[in-house]
Amino acid sequence: MSRIPLRPVIVEAVERLSAAGVGSPRADAELLAAHLLGVERGRLVLVPMVEPEVADRYRALVQQRARRIPLQHLTGVAxxxxxxxxxxxxxxxxxxxxxxxxxxxxxxxxxxxxxxxxxxxxxxxxxxxxxxxxxxxxxxxxxxxxxxxxxxxxxxxxxxxxxxxxxxxxxxxxxxxxxxxxxxxxxxxxxxxxxxxxxxxxxxxxxxxxxxxxxxxxxxxxxxxxxxxxxxxxxxxxxxxxxxxxxxxxxxxxxxxxxxxxxxxxxxxxxxxxxxxxxxxxxxxxxxxx
Ligand SMILES: C[S@@+](CC[C@H](N)C(=O)[O-])C[C@H]1O[C@@H](n2cnc3c(N)ncnc32)[C@H](O)[C@@H]1O
CATH class of the missing domain: 3.40.50.150 (Vaccinia Virus protein VP39)
Structure with a gap:
């Protein structure tokens, strides 16, 4: 399957985290993407496209965050x-x-x-x-x-x-x-x-x-x-x-x-x-x- 744009997937994640009551939905959505992709948050723009299975893994992480599991438990670091x-x-x-x-x-x-x-x-x-x-x-x-x-x-x-x-x-x-x-x-x-x-x-x-x-x-x-x-x-x-x-x-x-x-x-x-x-x-x- 061909690669898909990352940005709309992140926008969807921000909406999901916001609806779940997460205090900083944009920051968390971007930090989870950065964690998964192994880049710094400020460098996400350098990864415009991802494999569909990467997007699926990202959505699964966002789903966990929407269940209010702390961001740092998902990334493993503070x-x-x-x-x-x-x-x-x-x-x-x-x-x-x-x-x-x-x-x-x-x-x-x-x-x-x-x-x-x-x-x-x-x-x-x-x-x-x-x-x-x-x-x-x-x-x-x-x-x-x-x-x-x-x-x-x-x-x-x-x-x-x-x-x-x-x-x-x-x-x-x-x-x-x-x-x-x-x-x-x-x-x-x-x-x-x-x-x-x-x-x-x-x-x-x-x-x-x-x-x-x-x-x-x-x-x-x-x-x-x-x-x-x-x-x-x-x-x-x-x-x-x-x-x-x-x-x-x-x-x-x-x-x-x-x-x-x-x-x-x-x-x-x-x-x-x-x-x-x-x-x-x-x-x-x-x-x-x-
Ligand atoms: C608020 S956390 C702070 C941890 C760390 N200093 C930080 O800033 O991230 C308080 C810590 O104190 C520990 N703690 C609680 N009562 C304690 C006690 N009587 N003696 C030693 N450690 C205790 C807890 O297990 C916990 O790890």
């Missing part, structure tokens, strides 16, 4: 900083908004004194997105990633191995509960930067099907007010950080004041600052160890 992470069932899909936390960490690392290798801890690491993006950007850093969920840990380790194969400095992956009183005691007082994108959604919040049905629930929910993991993490962070070291925790839109309060109540932090995202929504709180 981005953070300068790297791609493998993702799929069992692990939280890294979100673009967490890039702000990553950028904050890089800026913070610029201020670390040059008399030692900077030490970074990523609490609640999931796919390893933050830890591995920091390791890629700062090969001089000693990076630790902590994750408790065995299913998520398989992805952390898989991504960590892939980054070693890509030539990055290896990170240390810890299977541990970030709320445990003895968390990483061997690092007490030595850490320059602690990052965390923990589970923080208040139980009962309304979520899109991609999130509710595909992100693991231990990655999402932080108890009735969203602070169940954050509150016990704060004393551990105070113990881990060296004097002058800094931390930032991503949180729910509704929770900036709660996170500020947790740092303030601990008494060992100064410069406790709320950071909004580009749309002005509260996104993370940063603080410095006295």
């Amino acid at each position: 981005a953070m900083g300068g790297i791609d992470l493998a993702v799929g069932p069992g692990v939280f899909v890294p979100r673009p908004e967490t890039e702000l936390l990553f950028a904050w960490a890089l800026a913070q690392l610029e201020t670390v004194r040059h008399d030692h290798a900077p030490v970074v801890v990523d609490l609640c690491a999931g796919s390893g997105a933050l830890a591995l993006a920091v390791a890629q950007a700062r090969p001089d850093a000693l990076v630790h990633a902590v994750e408790v969920d065995p299913a998520a840990l398989q992805w952390t380790r898989r991504n960590a191995e892939a980054r070693i194969a890509a030539g990055d400095t290896p990170i240390t992956v810890h299977a541990a509960d970030v709320t445990a009183p003895d968390l990483l005691t061997e690092l007490d007082g030595t850490v320059d930067v602690v990052l965390s994108n923990p589970p923080y959604i208040p139980v009962g919040a309304l979520l899109e099907p991609e999130v509710a049905e595909h992100d693991p629930h231990p990655a999402l929910f932080g108890g009735p007010d969203g602070l169940d993991v954050i509150r016990p993490m704060v004393p551990a962070i105070a113990r881990l950080l060296r004097s002058g070291g800094a931390t930032a925790i991503e949180h729910d839109d509704s929770n900036a004041a709660g996170v500020v309060e947790a740092f303030t109540a601990d008494g060992r932090f100064i410069e406790i600052v709320e950071h909004p995202d580009l749309a002005g929504r509260p996104r993370f709180v940063a603080a410095t160890r006295r």
Whole structure:
């Protein structure tokens, strides 16, 4: 059979995804086509015609996306900083908004004194997105990633191995509960930067099907007010950080004041600052160890 034009097939996909309630139908339709064809999205124009069986495979992918399976589960990748992470069932899909936390960490690392290798801890690491993006950007850093969920840990380790194969400095992956009183005691007082994108959604919040049905629930929910993991993490962070070291925790839109309060109540932090995202929504709180 002769080849057919790709563009009308993509237009049909946009309509289908739009009707299914997908938030960004054009971007998703084009990204799925780019994934299938092995080109970047911006280069789809260079593939004007496809074999009919390619169009069929594309329609099958679009059908899955219309059933609200996350785009990243279909492509198998999500981005953070300068790297791609493998993702799929069992692990939280890294979100673009967490890039702000990553950028904050890089800026913070610029201020670390040059008399030692900077030490970074990523609490609640999931796919390893933050830890591995920091390791890629700062090969001089000693990076630790902590994750408790065995299913998520398989992805952390898989991504960590892939980054070693890509030539990055290896990170240390810890299977541990970030709320445990003895968390990483061997690092007490030595850490320059602690990052965390923990589970923080208040139980009962309304979520899109991609999130509710595909992100693991231990990655999402932080108890009735969203602070169940954050509150016990704060004393551990105070113990881990060296004097002058800094931390930032991503949180729910509704929770900036709660996170500020947790740092303030601990008494060992100064410069406790709320950071909004580009749309002005509260996104993370940063603080410095006295
Ligand atoms: C919102 S996801 C963030 C993952 C990753 N940091 C990112 O930004 O994509 C939160 C992660 O914390 C893990 N987690 C939840 N409770 C934890 C705990 N008490 N100790 C360690 N990890 C935990 C979940 O399994 C999940 O992988």
